[in-house]
Amino acid sequence: MMQKTFFTLAALLFAIIAFNSCKNNKYEAFNSICDTTNTKFSAVINPILTNKCLACHNNTTMNGGINLEGYDNVKANYDAVLNSTRAGRMPKDGPLDSCTISKIQTWVNRGANNN
Numbered sequence: 001m002m003q004k005t006f007f008t009l010a011a012l013l014f015a016i017i018a019f020n021s022c023k024n025n026k027y028e029a030f031n032s033i034c035d036t037t038n039t040k041f042s043a044v045i046n047p048i049l050t051n052k053c054l055a056c057h058n059n060t061t062m063n064g065g066i067n068l069e070g071y072d073n074v075k076a077n078y079d080a081v082l083n084s085t086r087a088g089r090m091p092k093d094g095p096l097d098s099c100t101i102s103k104i105q106t107w108v109n110r111g112a113n114n115n
Contacts (some may be wrong), residue, residue: 034099036102036106039103039104039106039107040113040115041107041112041115044103044107045074045103045107046071046074048104049068049074049081052096053068053090054068054069056092064080066080066081071114074112075112078104078108081104082104085104086101
């Protein structure tokens with residue numbers, strides 16, 4: 001009887017620890033949600049493009065015929081940017097993470113303003 005009680009308590013303790021671990025992971029995931037509330041061109045979008053795209057898509061090289069230097073060029077090509085990043089073809093050094101793609105998509109959905 002004593003051994004059965006011990007195993008029952010051990011199983012209960014294990015279940016509590018496992019449940020709390022999942023609960024804490026959900027909390028951490030909640031805190032790392034992608035923030036797309038302030039997706040302005042100058043503050044968010046242009047730095048992404050500068051860091052990830054301009055080495056190959058600028059006024060001089062225009063790989064694939066796409067120039068992403070300056071707002072007007074970005075606005076004219078944002079469909080190509082979204083399609084290639086979603087498909088994982090760009091940038092060449094590895095695909096953008098889903099949060100970065102969401103920021104670009106949010107900017108486009110809000111009118112792709114030069115702000």
